[in-house]
Amino acid sequence: MYKYDKLDRDFVASRSAQFRDQVNRRLSGELSEDEFKPLRLQNGLYLQLHAYMLRVAIPYGVLSGAQLRGLAGIARDFDRGFGHFTTRQNIQFNWIKLVETPDILDRLASLDMHAIQTSGNCIRNVTSDPFAGAAADELEDPRGWCEIIRQWSTLHPEFAFLPRKFKIAVSAGAVDRAATGFHDIGLRLTKSISGEIGFRVLVGGGQGRTPRVAQQLSRFLPKRHLLSYLEAILRVYNAAGRRDNIYKARMKILVEAIGIDAFRDAVNDEWLLIKDSAIELHQSEQDRILAQFTPPTLPESHENWSAITAKRADDRGFDDWVRRNVSPHYQPGYVNVSVSLKSIGRPPGDAAASEMEAIAALAETYGQDELRVTYSQNLVIPHMRQTDLFAIYTALAKLQLAGGENGLISDMIACPGLDYCNLANARSLPLAEMIFQKFGDAKTRQDIGPIRLNISGCINACGHHHAADIGILGVNKKGVENFQITLGGKTGEDAAVGRILGPSFVEADVPDAIARIIDLYKARRLSASEEFADTLARLGPASFKDAVYETV
């Protein structure tokens, strides 16, 4: 993983010192709130429902054990002992004191971390596949390119005040695990007919009140042109994106308004001006950064699936966990382990400080001192020996973190909702708990099989409800929390936006409505292996609508 050098350390330290001065000036009244707000947002500090909230950047979701321990320490020393992992692979702390924020930024700087690019109308923290550099189905490790984009975009003087926030995701797996289709720019590493690896470039994706799936801007972009091409896209957006209406300011609106072909022409016109100029990444700098992502030296480890199979036969929990939470690694004898942060009684994505420390210890003991935060608000420990699986499972079980929930109905994405967020209309977290309780039996969840259920507390869609098989959107109906259900959203190559099924429900009626959807799916699927999206496509939404509303 990327290691800070002196330049990086000096930069985050000076940034922290700068913010300390800004906070002091705010507290003394030298800066008004209007003057201070953009400065605190540039350092990830929001004012939320209960207090200040600090969003810390975890670039492309990659953490060392020491960094996760450090985040645990911040949760314990400056907050209420827990943190919330987000879909953009960051972590949020909910009860931050403004006066203590400079000390937190100093602590982050000591961990080679910061909170830059987690808020404001800038290029946000780049996201990626949580299995990057460890997956079996990967064309090449995308993390080096994420780091190149991070270094290019951090404090980019031209793009510090864009019309609106700007999100980039990079994926290199056969399966898109970074939701690239729902980003302003989605980059998928791909191979040309001649065998050269480059980028397929998608633009104009996003969620919120106007959800759009990204469209292809370039089928193949050679790697050497990545920065000039990104620069051209950003320049077109920065110049032509709307600044008069916050709801129409994202790049997806611009792309839709002028059309993808006109947008491509505008980008190409701009690109011709800067292509092969000094904006392009120098080969030596590219080599320097990519060299930091060389695969770890993993000792040969012989697979022993027969021993694992025997254990699985004896232990239902272990069997479920291996099936759902263990994924293939590029090197035989190794696997990647997902640690589910979804269980009854746990708000999705939340982890206590003591849990973070224990998970960090597992990565240090059994892995390569490396962890990942996932799009679905879980953690991944890559590079684990397959022969250690039962020991890892046993250790996680002691922490009550051994749920085999990955990809199941319980693996809900949920935004903080009205329990924390100033923008929310409704609470996401209690509803997630009610739905988990509704499908409280592990065998029932396994029988349903893979399905994505996401919950957003408002139309800003931080819970990615648009991109779920079953999406739930919190709305305010005459002062009462209500919830709309959408069906048919998905991420990946065939990304799609879910469609509203019908009138909204009060909170108490939502779990039963979801159960009726699931009952119909199970009754009508052609086999246990037919996934929900396929059954929905075959039957059409009307069948589900009839089932959901027949008893209401």
Place this chain on the structure above:
Amino acid sequence: MTNISDRPNAQPQSQSQPQPQSQPRHQSADILITANRLDDGSVVWLGDDLQWWQDRHYAGHFDKVARRLALAKASNSEAANEVTAIYEIPIDGKADVSARERIRALGGPSIVPPKDLNPT
């Protein structure tokens, strides 16, 4: 912030209890005044005594006569860098008892976050 009081364990005062949902709505409804404390972000309400309280039980109900003085006090507090994000909540049986305001008054979420087993 010497004039912002912390009395989380004090008994609520009857005149500042949150009003029930049955309270009639009318255009000139009394208001609550709320804000966040600048230095730590804590939610506070302006009391009848024109002090800021962390417990909503001490929130003052300001009628159309009293609100001018109360809002002036709130503005002064903002100018003095004591509070930020001031807003009024109509006591109309709707806004004042909304889920948002009930959760703010709770001082935390309506769910139970995970517990740190090794607190300092």
